[in-house]
């Protein structure tokens with residue numbers, strides 16, 4: 358483990374502001390569920406949320422997904438890239454994960470309290486829900502073997 362703090366609870370991060378397209382995503386996260394859009398016409402999953410299907414311009418609707426994923430890539434951000442993030446929390450590891458439901462269905466998350474030397478492409482990851490962002494619960498991804 359690194360000497361980084363195990364949590365970023367002290368961070369008064371900017372919180373997402375749901376809009377008409379993303380409101381259902383954030384509401385589900387608040388209930389501890391991960392949902393993504395899936396096209397009612399062609400069945401393609403997509404993320405981030407969009408008003409129309411990016412494959413066929415059909416009508417997307419939110420559907421629950423497993424929260425199981427694999428690690429695609431990661432990087433360490435050494436500057437506090439988000440306003441308000443304390444320098445003591447840098448660097449932060451930013452990960453890209455692919456949900457098991459569909460190749461190319463990627464989500465971006467930050468990873469706190471995990472030594473990035475333990476990461477490898479293809480590492481099993483799972484969703485975890487972080488309620489430290491004020492009223493907004495954030496879906497984040499952690500290694501599947503992580504007890505947190």
Ligand SMILES: [Zn+2]
Pocket residue numbers: 396397398399400401410411412413414415416
């Ligand atoms: Zn479609």
